[in-house]
Amino acid sequence: MAINKSDFTTLYNEYSVLVYNVALNYLQSVEDAEEITQDVFIQLHTSLHKFQEKSALKTWIYRITINKCLDFIKHKNSQKRFFIFGKKSQNEVEILNISNFEHPGILLENKEKAALLFGIINELGENQKTAFLLSKVDGLSNPEIATIMELSISSVDSLVFRAKVILKERLSNKFEEYRKKK
Amino acid sequence: MEANNWTNDILNSSEGITKVIPDTLLFSKIQNRISIQNSVSSQWIWIAAASFTILVSLNIKMLLSNTTKTTAPTETIISSVSNSNQLY
Numbered sequence: 001m002a003i004n005k006s007d008f009t010t011l012y013n014e015y016s017v018l019v020y021n022v023a024l025n026y027l028q029s030v031e032d033a034e035e036i037t038q039d040v041f042i043q044l045h046t047s048l049h050k051f052q053e054k055s056a057l058k059t060w061i062y063r064i065t066i067n068k069c070l071d072f073i074k075h076k077n078s079q080k081r082f083f084i085f086g087k088k089s090q091n092e093v094e095i096l097n098i099s100n101f102e103h104p105g106i107l108l109e110n111k112e113k114a115a116l117l118f119g120i121i122n123e124l125g126e127n128q129k130t131a132f133l134l135s136k137v138d139g140l141s142n143p144e145i146a147t148i149m150e151l152s153i154s155s156v157d158s159l160v161f162r163a164k165v166i167l168k169e170r171l172s173n174k175f176e177e178y179r180k181k182k
Numbered sequence: 183m184e185a186n187n188w189t190n191d192i193l194n195s196s197e198g199i200t201k202v203i204p205d206t207l208l209f210s211k212i213q214n215r216i217s218i219q220n221s222v223s224s225q226w227i228w229i230a231a232a233s234f235t236i237l238v239s240l241n242i243k244m245l246l247s248n249t250t251k252t253t254a255p256t257e258t259i260i261s262s263v264s265n266s267n268q269l270y
Contacts, residue, residue, distance in 0.1 A: 016204055017202075020203075038208065113192045116192055117193065178188065
């Protein structure tokens with residue numbers, strides 16, 4: 001049983017920005033973020049009646065969005081592996097250029113730096129990437145992230161800390177390249 | 183020191199990020215996909231039902247034709263071979 005049209009419109013108005021921005025931060029592509037937003041709302045339309053209110057609706061929507069993004073990345077990576085053996089498609093350019101993404105919500109003076117940051121965020125593991133993005137880009141508190149990721153708060157603390165350490169290491173390696181360019 | 187400052191600048195570059203508003207057409211795209219999904223699903227139900235009916239009717243036809251069938255030509259050859267006991 002799907003929800004009625006006015007309820008769905010209200011749901012979209014309330015959560016579309018959240019879903020779109022999480023997907024945008026995760027996938028770093030406007031087109032992909034739009035596709036994921038569509039997929040999330042279609043799933044909400046068909047399965048909202050299954051929502052058991054064990055968690056807040058917002059938390060549930062966050063989970064659906066993150067899972068959709070992870071599935072999307074896995075699918076893209078499998079396509080990328082396929083390109084090694086098969087014919088190259090137009091999507092390949094898009095996949096390879098993922099680190100050149102300029103986030104439309106980033107301040108103009110930070111665009112170049114943020115592009116570098118988003119590029120190395122992609123090199124993190126799934127959980128570290130999720131925890132870091134939700135914490136540093138979406139601005140959620142660690143208890144909120146723990147609820148979304150179904151982990152303990154200490155695990156989230158550790159994930160965010162480890163993510164920062166890894167990012168610092170990778171950035172210090174990139175610093176030499178930056179200095180040579182300068 | 184310089185490396186440290188640069189690293190921190192990069193890590194803090196997402197500060198002041200603003201929420202991006204999705205394209206205004208996105209909602210109508212979602213509604214279109216929902217309506218297509220609904221129409222496609224009912225269409226597939228009808229196709230599945232029609233395929234099943236055809237399959238069942240073909241099976242019934244085959245069963246009926248088997249019961250009324252007379253001796254097949256292969257059976258005639260086998261019986262003539264076994265009567266004469268000659269294999270060449």
